[in-house]
Amino acid sequence: MRVRELDLADLDAAWDLGRLAFGNTSERAASTRIVVPGMTRWGAFDDAGRLVGKAVDLHHDQWWSGRAVPAADVAGVAVAPEARGRGVARAMLIALLRGAHVRGAAVSALYPTVAAPYRACGWEAAGVLRTVNLATSALPRHRPAAHLSVRAATPADLPAVTDLYERVARHRNGMLTRRGELFDFFAADGGLPGDGLTLVEADGELVGYATWQRGRGYGADSVLTVDEALATTAEAARELAGVLASWASVAPTVRLCPLDGDAVSTYLPLESAREHERDLWMHRPVDVARAVSARGWPVHARGVVDFHLSDPLAEWNTGTWRLAVADGAAELTRIGGEADLRLHVRGFALLYAGAARARSVAQAGLLHTTGVAPDALDLLGAGGPAQLLDYF
Numbered sequence: 283m284r285v286r287e288l289d290l291a292d293l294d295a296a297w298d299l300g301r302l303a304f305g306n307t308s309e310r311a312a313s314t315r316i317v318v319p320g321m322t323r324w325g326a327f328d329d330a331g332r333l334v335g336k337a338v339d340l341h342h343d344q345w346w347s348g349r350a351v352p353a354a355d356v357a358g359v360a361v362a363p364e365a366r367g368r369g370v371a372r373a374m375l376i377a378l379l380r381g382a383h384v385r386g387a388a389v390s391a392l393y394p395t396v397a398a399p400y401r402a403c404g405w406e407a408a409g410v411l412r413t414v415n416l417a418t419s420a421l422p423r424h425r426p427a428a429h430l431s432v433r434a435a436t437p438a439d440l441p442a443v444t445d446l447y448e449r450v451a452r453h454r455n456g457m458l459t460r461r462g463e464l465f466d467f468f469a470a471d472g473g474l475p476g477d478g479l480t481l482v483e484a485d486g487e488l489v490g491y492a493t494w495q496r497g498r499g500y501g502a503d504s505v506l507t508v509d510e511a512l513a514t515t516a517e518a519a520r521e522l523a524g525v526l527a528s529w530a531s532v533a534p535t536v537r538l539c540p541l542d543g544d545a546v547s548t549y550l551p552l553e554s555a556r557e558h559e560r561d562l563w564m565h566r567p568v569d570v571a572r573a574v575s576a577r578g579w580p581v582h583a584r585g586v587v588d589f590h591l592s593d594p595l596a597e598w599n600t601g602t603w604r605l606a607v608a609d610g611a612a613e614l615t616r617i618g619g620e621a622d623l624r625l626h627v628r629g630f631a632l633l634y635a636g637a638a639r640a641r642s643v644a645q646a647g648l649l650h651t652t653g654v655a656p657d658a659l660d661l662l663g664a665g666g667p668a669q670l671l672d673y674f
Contacts, residue, residue: 283370285377288323288336290316295333296325303360313468320464322385324378326361326370334365337374339382340674343459344389345452347578347665350459354382354568356392357674375403376595379568383598388572389634391456393563393673400564404595406628406648408565408635409456411670414555416536418506421527422520422549430521435479435491437472442488443479450512450544455577455636456565456668476509480525482518490518490546492525500532508538510671511546519545541671563670565635567627570599573634574614581610583664589623591630599627607661623659624650633659636667 288296297314300306326335338358343350356378361370382390394400397407426432435443444460451457475493482490490513497505506529513519523546526536537558540547567573570591586606593599604615625633629648632638640656640663643649649656 283329283334283368283373284327285324285373286327287381288325288333292325292333293323296323296336299333299336299360299362300358302362318464319467320462322378322381324374324381326365326374328365332362334362335370335374336360337371337378339378339387341385341387341462341464342674343462344391345457345459346389346455346576346668347580348453349576349578350461351389351573351576352387353458354378354385354387354390355458355674356390359392371399372403375400379403379596382568383596386572387568388576390566390568391563391670393561397562397564400566401628403566404593404627404631405564405566406631406637407562408631408637409563409667409669411539411561411563411673412557413537413539413559413561414552415505415558416538416550416552416555418527418530418534418536420551420554421523421530421536422551423527424520424524426524427517427521429484430489430517431483432521432525433481433483435474435481437474439479439481439488440469440472440474443481443491446488446491446514447510447512449514450541451671454669455665456670458670458672460672480522482513482521484515484518489513489515490522492522494526497533502534504533505535505537506533508536511538512541513545516545516548519549522546523549539671542669561673565631565637565668567593567599567630567634568596570603570630571614574605574612577612578665579607579610579612580665583661584608585658585661587623587658587661588617588621589625589659590621591625591627593627593630596627605662607664622652622654623656624652625659630662633662636663636665639663 320341322339324337340355342353342355344353477496480492492511493509495507590602604617626648629643640659644656
């Protein structure tokens with residue numbers, strides 16, 4: 283088996299492999315026939331030169347406490363049925379990690395169809411993207427605020443929408459920046475997303491938006507799918523909730539992905555939500571030193587801790603490190619000797635993403651200690667849990 287980057291001549295075979303693996307019946311997108319900037323496609327070939335596996339490295343950036351961290355987000359992993367169980371996926375993921383490390387990526391996320399192969403390669407479950415159904419009639423109704431204006435967007439409004447998303451996302455952890463050559467490529471047509479994009483403005487400034495898909499029919503099973511609803515003020519969030527509520531007579535169900543603790547979620551009756559779908563996502567460091575130094579850290583977090591890290595697939599991560607956090611920044615420095623805390627890369631992923639505390643990581647067997655309490659490594663998770671709002 284040989285693993286290499288795919289070229290144009292390989293893309294038809296890659297499309298067929300993905301269609302077979304994921305049951306895709308939709309029309310083939312033009313982007314699957316050309317080189318796409320900000321995307322590295324990897325393939326595994328058998329001795330006869332046939333493509334038996336593929337994986338894609340998406341050159342994203344992720345927000346981590348106010349700073350953009352370069353990421354290698356993984357998508358489209360597929361292996362031909364005859365080649366499964368022979369180490370194809372592992373070989374591709376090793377090549378993808380090495381390539382991502384060379385180009386400067388620090389972290390990685392992916393949505394698995396099965397978690398075990400990715401766990402074996404150092405990724406660990408860090409969060410869930412939830413899609414829920416709400417009764418449209420249960421959404422709060424109110425008289426529209428006089429100082430706010432609500433209107434349909436035009437393509438000229440898209441930069442302002444991107445800016446508002448950034449104001450919501452940049453101080454969280456894990457969310458995509460939605461900037462860079464990959465996003466520029468797919469936004470080049472300048473078209474509006476979905477069936478509608480509703481804006482809420484205050485004195486000409488965008489303070490909230492919702493993108494939505496109308497769906498089919500107007501009977502009891504009609505669903506309004508809200509791709510995203512974000513706001514930067516409580517008044518704008520209430521206005522958006524009222525606009526969604528106005529669909530009650532023709533779309534009894536609103537379907538959306540709530541963002542934990544944001545302005546819009548505080549106006550939704552989430553206690554009555556019914557889960558429609560849940561997509562587990564996994565996290566992994568590509569380069570631990572970059573992952574620590576590139577992100578923002580809470581200004582109140584301060585401390586120093588030594589630990590040994592084991593990363594079987596990325597030898598550049600393995601070794602004894604000193605983590606020092608102070609004044610909203612951190613650094614990971616190699617040191618000599620051993621350490622009382624011995625951490626597996628999957629445990630690092632859990633701590634960094636704020637998905638678990640050190641004692642839980644130790645109970646999972648991903649952190650071992652020699653006579654000391656593991657709590658000092660909670661410093662690695664300062665800043666709260668990570669969350670994704672994009673599926674890839």
